[in-house]
Amino acid sequence: MKIEAVIFDFGGVLYEIDYKAPVHAFAKLGLTEFEELYSKANQSLLFDDLETGRISETDFYSKLSSFLPNASLAEIQEAWNSILLQFLPERMPFIHALKKSGVRTFLFSNTNAIHSTIFEQDIENCYGLSLFYEAFEHVHYSQNLGMRKPHAESFLHLCQLHELNPKNTIFIDDSPQHVLGARETGLIGVLHDPSKMPSETLATYFIDLLDS
Numbered sequence: 001m002k003i004e005a006v007i008f009d010f011g012g013v014l015y016e017i018d019y020k021a022p023v024h025a026f027a028k029l030g031l032t033e034f035e036e037l038y039s040k041a042n043q044s045l046l047f048d049d050l051e052t053g054r055i056s057e058t059d060f061y062s063k064l065s066s067f068l069p070n071a072s073l074a075e076i077q078e079a080w081n082s083i084l085l086q087f088l089p090e091r092m093p094f095i096h097a098l099k100k101s102g103v104r105t106f107l108f109s110n111t112n113a114i115h116s117t118i119f120e121q122d123i124e125n126c127y128g129l130s131l132f133y134e135a136f137e138h139v140h141y142s143q144n145l146g147m148r149k150p151h152a153e154s155f156l157h158l159c160q161l162h163e164l165n166p167k168n169t170i171f172i173d174d175s176p177q178h179v180l181g182a183r184e185t186g187l188i189g190v191l192h193d194p195s196k197m198p199s200e201t202l203a204t205y206f207i208d209l210l211d212s
Contacts, residue, residue, distance in 0.1 A: 003103060003188075004168040007158065008095065008136075009149075010109035012174030013192050015119055016085040025079035029071040040175055050112045053143040057114050084119055089127040095135040107139045108158060108171075110148045110178075116141055138162065149173070150181025159185070 011017040019040045026034035037044045046063055049055040055063075065076055099105045111119075123132050133139060140158065142148040147157060159166055166186030173179050179189035 002168060003170055005104035005106065005162075005164050005170070006098060007106045007108050007169060007171045007182075007187070009171075009173035009175070009178065009192070010107055010111065010119075012194055013172060014091055014107075015087050016194070017083050018085055019083060021082040021085075022079055025082045026068070029068050029075055029079060031067050041177060048148065050114075051110050051142045051148050052146050053113070054146075060112075060114070081115065081118055084115060084122070087119065087123050087126055092127065092132065092135055099135060099137070104162070104164070105136045106158065106162065107136050108142075108149065108154075109140070110142045112143050116143070149175070149178040152181060152185050155182055155185040155187060159187075 008014060022038070023035045026032075038047050046055070046060070050057075050060045061073060061076060061080075064080070065071065065073065068076060071079075095105055120129055123129050142154075145154065145157070147154040149155075155166075155171070158164065159169070167188075169187050170190055171179070171182040171187045172190040172192050173182070174192045174194055176191060179191045183189040
C-alpha cells in the first residue's frame with residue numbers, strides 16, 4: 001500500500017499541551033468541576049461552539065465567567081490558556097521531508113481563535129510561522145472549518161475537498177476518539193501517545209513511510 005497523504009493533529013503531536021493545567025487553574029478560581037466541562041475525551045457544548053466558530057471570544061469568556069463570579073477576566077484568560085505549553089520544532093523536519101518526497105501533508109486541529117492566536121505567535125517566535133505553514137499543503141483549524149473531530153463529516157469533508165483516498169491516507173492524533181472517528185470513515189488512524197513516542201520515535205515512524 002502506498003501512502004499518499006498524512007493528516008496531522010496539532011495539540012499533543014506537534015505542540016505540547018496539558019489538559020490538567022486548566023483543571024488545576026480553574027479549581028484555584030473556584031470551578032472545581034471544570035474537567036466535567038472540558039477534557040481530552042469530552043467537552044460541553046460551550047467549548048464545541050468555540051471550536052467551530054459559532055461563538056465569539058467575548059461571549060465565550062462571558063459564559064465561562066458565569067461559573068466564576070469572583071474571578072477577573074484576566075484570571076479566567078490565564079486559566080483557559082494554561083493548557084498551551086510549547087511548540088515542538090524538532091518534529092518539523094520530517095514533515096517537510098514527507099512533503100518533499102511527494103507525500104501530501106495536512107494539519108487538522110480542534111482549536112479556537114483564542115488559542116490559535118497564542119500558539120501561532122509561539123511558532124513565529126521559535127520556528128517561523130511561514131516555515132511551519134510550508135510543511136503542509138493546507139492547515140485546517142476547526143473554528144474556520146466549522147466542524148470538528150471526531151465527527152465523520154469533518155474527515156469526509158477534508159477527503160472530498162482535497163481529493164484524498166482514505167485508504168491511502170494516514171491520520172495521526174493523540175486522542176483515541178479522534179482516531180476511531182477517522183478509522184470509521186476509512187482513514188488509516190494512528191494513535192500517538194506523547195508519553196511513549198518521543199520525537200525520535202515519531203521521526204523513525206515517518207522515515208519508514210518514506211522507504212515503504
